[in-house]
Amino acid sequence: MTQENQRVRLTKRLLKDSLMAMLKTESIYAISIRELCENAGINRSTFYKHYGSQFEVLAEMEKEVLMGIEAELTDKKNALKDRSSTSQDNLTRIIQFIDQNLELFKMLVNSNVDPEFPVKLLYLPIIKAQLENLMPENHAKVDPNYYYDFIVYGGYSILQRWINKEQREAPEEMARTMLQIFNNLIDLSD
Numbered sequence: 001m002t003q004e005n006q007r008v009r010l011t012k013r014l015l016k017d018s019l020m021a022m023l024k025t026e027s028i029y030a031i032s033i034r035e036l037c038e039n040a041g042i043n044r045s046t047f048y049k050h051y052g053s054q055f056e057v058l059a060e061m062e063k064e065v066l067m068g069i070e071a072e073l074t075d076k077k078n079a080l081k082d083r084s085s086t087s088q089d090n091l092t093r094i095i096q097f098i099d100q101n102l103e104l105f106k107m108l109v110n111s112n113v114d115p116e117f118p119v120k121l122l123y124l125p126i127i128k129a130q131l132e133n134l135m136p137e138n139h140a141k142v143d144p145n146y147y148y149d150f151i152v153y154g155g156y157s158i159l160q161r162w163i164n165k166e167q168r169e170a171p172e173e174m175a176r177t178m179l180q181i182f183n184n185l186i187d188l189s190d
Contacts, residue, residue: 012050012060014040019057020107028054028113058113065104066124072097073126088175090130095171098163109160122152151182 018040022031031054037044051057072093098105108117121127131151132144155178162174169177 008050011042011046014042015047015051015057016061018042019054019061020104023107023113028058061104062108062114062117062120065101065108066120068101069094069097069121070124070126073130087130088179091175091178092172094127095159095162095174098159099168099171102163105163109163118153118156122156150185155182 015036018036019028019031022036022039033044033047033054036054036057037047051060073090108114114120122131128148131148158174158178158181162168168174
């Protein structure tokens with residue numbers, strides 16, 4: 001049974017790697033199952049044992065990324081429950097995770113294969129809770145969803161720019177920069 005599980009994991013890894021490589025040059029809509037299987041060295045019948053389409057492969061890759069971020073924020077000795085863990089620490093963990101999975105994030109962010117990916121990522125309950133802690137207390141006059149969307153999409157744009165830079169700042173520096181930008185903007189609104 002373990003050998004079968006290893007075989008399934010290997011098959012899925014080959015398909016995911018193949019899809020990621022193909023998405024660098026073509027749209028997911030232009031990738032056929034036949035091409036994906038040929039590129040991965042997998043038989044089409046084997047593909048259909050695990051997936052119904054190339055979109056299901058992508059969905060599984062996204063799910064793994066989102067679960068990885070959640071694990072990163074919760075497994076570090078329950079970092080989010082630890083009062084000494086700061087927003088900067090948690091943002092640094094997220095950016096470090098992105099840096100460790102850079103090629104995958106480049107594909108997800110740049111190829112626009114799933115326009116809903118930013119929402120899936122930034123509306124993870126664990127991330128949303130962290131961002132809500134950053135909200136100014138005096139935002140009663142403004143719908144808090146406006147603040148949240150501003151933070152989320154502004155932060156996503158900054159991360160997208162960082163992901164695509166040749167000479168990227170260290171994750172710790174990027175986290176500091178993002179929080180400094182956010183705090184400066186909040187100070188302007190007072």
